[in-house]
Amino acid sequence: xxxxxxxxxxxxxxxxxxxxxxxxxxxxxxxxxxxxxxxxxxxxxxxxxxxxxxxxxxxxxxxxxxxxxxxxxxxxxxxxxxxxxxxxxxxxxxxxxxxxxxxxxxxxxxxxxxxxxxxxxxxxxxxxxxxxxxxxxxxxxxxxxxxxxxxxxxxxxxxxxxxxxxxxxxxxxxxxxxx
Amino acid sequence: xxxxxxxxxxxxxxxxxxxxxxxxxxxxxxxxxxxxxxxxxxxxxxxxxxxxxxxxxxxxxxxxxxxxxxxxxxxxxxxxxxxxxxxxxxxxxxxxxxxxxxxxxxxxxxxxxxxxxxxxxxxxxxxxxxxxxxxxxxxxxxxxxxxxxxxxxxxxxxxxxxxxxxxxxxxxxxxxxxxxxxxxxxxxxxxxxxxxxxxxxxxxxxxxxxxxxxxxxxxxxxxxxxxxxxxxxxxxxxxxxxxxxxxxxxxxxxxxxxxxxxxxxxxxxxxxxxxxxxxxxxxxxxxxxxxxxxxxxxxxxxxxxxxxxxxxxxxxxxxxxxxxxxxxxxxxxxxxxxxxxxxxxxxxxxxxxxxxxxxxxxxxxxxxxxxxxxxxxxxxxxxxxxxxxxxxxxxxxxxxxxxxxxxxxxxxxxxxxxxxxxxxxxxxxxxxxxx
Numbered sequence: 001x002x003x004x005x006x007x008x009x010x011x012x013x014x015x016x017x018x019x020x021x022x023x024x025x026x027x028x029x030x031x032x033x034x035x036x037x038x039x040x041x042x043x044x045x046x047x048x049x050x051x052x053x054x055x056x057x058x059x060x061x062x063x064x065x066x067x068x069x070x071x072x073x074x075x076x077x078x079x080x081x082x083x084x085x086x087x088x089x090x091x092x093x094x095x096x097x098x099x100x101x102x103x104x105x106x107x108x109x110x111x112x113x114x115x116x117x118x119x120x121x122x123x124x125x126x127x128x129x130x131x132x133x134x135x136x137x138x139x140x141x142x143x144x145x146x147x148x149x150x151x152x153x154x155x156x157x158x159x160x161x162x163x164x165x166x167x168x169x170x171x172x173x174x175x176x177x178x179x
Numbered sequence: 180x181x182x183x184x185x186x187x188x189x190x191x192x193x194x195x196x197x198x199x200x201x202x203x204x205x206x207x208x209x210x211x212x213x214x215x216x217x218x219x220x221x222x223x224x225x226x227x228x229x230x231x232x233x234x235x236x237x238x239x240x241x242x243x244x245x246x247x248x249x250x251x252x253x254x255x256x257x258x259x260x261x262x263x264x265x266x267x268x269x270x271x272x273x274x275x276x277x278x279x280x281x282x283x284x285x286x287x288x289x290x291x292x293x294x295x296x297x298x299x300x301x302x303x304x305x306x307x308x309x310x311x312x313x314x315x316x317x318x319x320x321x322x323x324x325x326x327x328x329x330x331x332x333x334x335x336x337x338x339x340x341x342x343x344x345x346x347x348x349x350x351x352x353x354x355x356x357x358x359x360x361x362x363x364x365x366x367x368x369x370x371x372x373x374x375x376x377x378x379x380x381x382x383x384x385x386x387x388x389x390x391x392x393x394x395x396x397x398x399x400x401x402x403x404x405x406x407x408x409x410x411x412x413x414x415x416x417x418x419x420x421x422x423x424x425x426x427x428x429x430x431x432x433x434x435x436x437x438x439x440x441x442x443x444x445x446x447x448x449x450x451x452x453x454x455x456x457x458x459x460x461x462x463x464x465x466x467x468x469x470x471x472x473x474x475x476x477x478x479x480x481x482x483x484x485x486x487x488x489x490x491x492x493x494x495x496x497x498x499x500x501x502x503x504x505x506x507x508x509x510x511x512x513x514x515x516x517x518x519x520x521x522x523x524x525x526x527x528x529x530x531x532x533x534x535x536x537x538x539x540x541x542x543x544x545x546x547x548x549x550x551x552x553x554x555x556x557x558x559x560x561x562x563x564x565x566x567x568x569x570x571x572x573x574x575x576x577x578x579x580x581x582x583x584x585x586x587x588x589x590x591x592x593x594x595x596x597x598x599x600x601x602x603x604x605x606x607x608x609x610x611x612x613x614x
Contacts, residue, residue, distance in 0.1 A: 059365060059529045062521040063372030067259050069520040070374035074266055083273035084332075100296035102304075122276075128305070129279045133292030135304050 086126040089168040093146065094131055096165060096173060102135045104145035106157065106174075112138050123148060140176065147172035180356035180363065181238040181402065186231055187348045188395045192416065193227040195392070195423035198318035199472050202289070206480070210293040216325045230412075237409050238356075256347065256371050260380075264340055267381030272332050274339075274383030281308050282385055283335055285317035290324045301480055311481040313473060315427040316385045339380035339387055346391045346589050347371060353398040354596045357405060362530070366596045369526045373517040375585055385428050386582045392424035393434060394589040397550050401597060404546050411461050418465025425473050430586060432473070433560045434553075435466065441549040441556065492567050501572060505565045508576040509558070512584055523588075527595050547597060554591040 097103060109116055111124035127148055128136045136146065140158055147157065149170040157163075161174035197220050204211050204219070273279045285308070288300040301310045316338075323334045347367050355363030370376055379387040399417035403410045421438060424431030442462070446455030495501065517523045561583050568575045 056365075056533055059368065059526055059533065062526055062529070063368050064255075066372045066374055066517075066519040066521055066523070067255075067377075070377070070518065071262065073374075073518070074263065074270075078267070078270050083271070083279050087273065100292065100294075100299065125280045125307070128308075129273075129284050129287070132284055132287040133296045133299055135299050135302065137304055 082122075083126055083129070086123065087130045089171055090127065090130040090148075092167045093171055093173060096167075097131065097134060097144065097146075100133055102137055102142045103131070104140045104142045104174075105136045105138045105148070106140065106145060106161075107148045108150055108153075108156070110138060123150075140174075143176045145174040145176070147174055180352045181406075182231075182235045184349055184352035184356055184398060184402075185234055185238070187345050187352065188399060188416070188420070189227045189231050191342070191345050191349075191388075191391050191395055192419055192423065193223050194319055195315055195426065195469075196419070197223045198315045198322060199423070199426055199469060201322050202314050202318040203472060205289065205293070205297070209295075211325065213325045213328060216322050220322070220326070234409055234412060238406060256367075259371065259377065260340070260344070263377045264336070264380060267378060268333075268336050271381050271383075272336075274335060274381070278335065278383035281312060282316050283320065283383065284308055285310075285312070285314060286320035286324070286335070287330070289314070289317055289321035290330060298480070301482060303482060311429075311477065312385075313426045313428060313431070313476065315423060316388055335383045336380065339383045342388045342391050343376065343380045346387070346394055349391070349394055349398060350589060350593060350596075353402070354593065357401065357597065362596070365530050365533070366527075366592055369523055369530065369592055370589060372521075372526060373519060373523040373585075373588065375516075375518045375581060376588065378518070379585065384582065386586050389424055389427045389431055390586045390589050392420050392427060392431065393586060394593055396420040396424065396434075396438070397553065397590050397593055400550060401547065401593075414458060414461035415465040418462040418467070419469065420465070421462075422466045422469025422473070426469055428586075430557075430561070430583070433564075434557060435470075437553060437556050437560060441552055445546055445549040495567050495569075501566055504572055505562055505576065508565075508580055509562065512580050516581075516584055517588075518581075527592055531595060531598065551594045551597070554587050554594060557587055 105111075105124060105127060107120060107123060109120035111121045124136070124138060127146065131146070140161060145161055147170075149156075149172070152170055152172075157174070160177045162177050163172055164175050165173045167173070200219055200223070201211055201216055204215070271278075274283060285300060288297045291297075292299065300308065319338060320335045323338065324330050327334065347370050350370055351363040351367035353363070354366045355361060376387075396417050399413050399420060403413035403417065406413065421431070421435050424434050439459075442458060443455065446452065446458070513524070514522065565572065565576060565580075
């Protein structure tokens with residue numbers, strides 16, 4: 001609620017400031033039609049040193065204010081991205097995989113399911129990012145399959161897969177069982 | 180100041196040309212070694228330096244004085260940029276979502292899959308990572324990785340910071356060069372006081388480089404208008420810059436179309452067809468080679484099913500609710516642009532009041548007016564792209580509109596700065612040799 005009020009106040013200040021800025025131009029345009037160009041507000045403003053200093057100060061103060069408020073947001077509102085964490089957890093697995101080709105991918109959730117959560121989609125994208133130039137395909141079609149589980153449940157692993165190696169917690173490499 | 184502006188613009192063009200050539204090498208010839216990459220960069224850099232020395236002799240070089248505002252600006256910008264980079268890069272070492280899902284992912288394919296497996300990302304399996312997106316930024320990142328010999332995460336972050344610094348430097352120096360006073364620093368300050376502009380280097384997305392190429396194109400065209408003695412060279416460079424915008428993001432292709440349409444309209448209204456062919460010829464000479472790369476990439480490498488998703492455009496275009504939703508989002512973005520406490524659009528207005536708009540002395544040429552129209556026409560283009568978007572509209576608007584505004588922001592600020600230029604001054608902006 002406090003945030004909403006603050007936004008309203010800022011909006012009002014902005015409208016007020018915009019009106020203050022537009023007014024001299026309207027007056028100037030009016031004068032341009034009615035008077036000689038020597039009597040316009042913009043020129044008066046340009047030649048008036050104190051007004052210029054006030055506006056200049058306003059620009060600089062606004063800029064500093066923007067940077068300070070943004071600095072506050074970065075310090076308090078920003079949360080750490082998890083790309084580096086996923087990258088670290090897949091480093092050992094990457095060494096065990098071929099340098100190119102395709103690998104399958106299974107996880108707690110299928111990232112391509114219509115009701116997949118953003119976390120599941122993100123984990124799959126990050127896995128692809130870490131293992132490039134291998135193509136990581138959701139499913140178990142390729143002979144090697146990468147498993148990335150936050151909460152590992154062995155019953156979710158398809159029966160045609162054999163565990164070859166465990167890496168970081170939740171990271172596994174499976175191979176397709178020969179028919 | 181014109182020499183500084185040209186140096187920054189040429190540096191951004193050198194990076195773009197290098198990225199394009201190394202991609203063409205990897206595609207046509209095969210894997211590119213670090214040595215070849217380094218030689219390629221050195222040759223393009225040397226050519227860029229030679230061009231700059233040549234152009235510098237032909238532009239005026241007024242004595243450069245350090246105004247207190249400029250000192251304050253440089254100190255403030257260095258401090259703010261350092262602080263933000265240090266902190267945000269710690270938070271997002273791999274960049275934001277689009278960086279690792281698109282740009283840096285494509286860069287990894289180019290770098291790690293040198294022997295030919297880099298083409299695998301173009302398969303339909305990775306359609307979510309937009310394999311049809313142009314490759315200027317990924318090519319640049321992969322190129323520097325090859326040269327430094329490892330996949331350091333600071334490389335894309337440093338490149339993004341370089342582009343941010345270049346855009347602010349181009350803004351300050353080009354505005355000051357055209358106005359022949361210190362106001363360039365103030366318009367640079369407006370860019371610096373746009374927080375969303377500072378966050379982009381940490382996000383490592385392609386919107387900032389795209390904004391730099393937009394800005395560079397407009398600055399070069401404005402310089403071409405003011406410096407007749409090097410007009411041809413500047414028009415060629417402007418064409419190259421527009422082409423590199425198209426090789427950075429698809430929005431750059433829209434920019435090229437809008438620019439050419441405005442060109443044609445401007446000259447058609449004044450019926451100066453000779454000037455039109457002159458401008459288009461030299462502009463096209465710069466644009467052509469990059470356009471060939473873009474079109475070849477889209478035709479021969481990208482699978483059509485990753486570009487077109489079989490949507491019904493008629494159905495989307497005839498839905499009035501979509502227009503209302505997009506208009507509301509555009510209005511909201513205008514009010515809350517830049518993640519700022521004080522809207523940066525207001526700051527530009529303050530600057531215009533400070534310097535005044537000398538309407539009675541302005542002779543805004545049709546050419547300058549067409550450049551001023553670029554931003555609004557581009558916004559109309561973006562509006563229509565949203566209207567036919569195949570994605571969920573709310574998600575598409577919320578995830579990209581702020582970045583689209585950001586791409587146009589430097590070019591828009593520069594165009595507005597040009598309103599405050601008494602054109603009598605700008606037209607006398609010629610070298611001592613030609614005066």
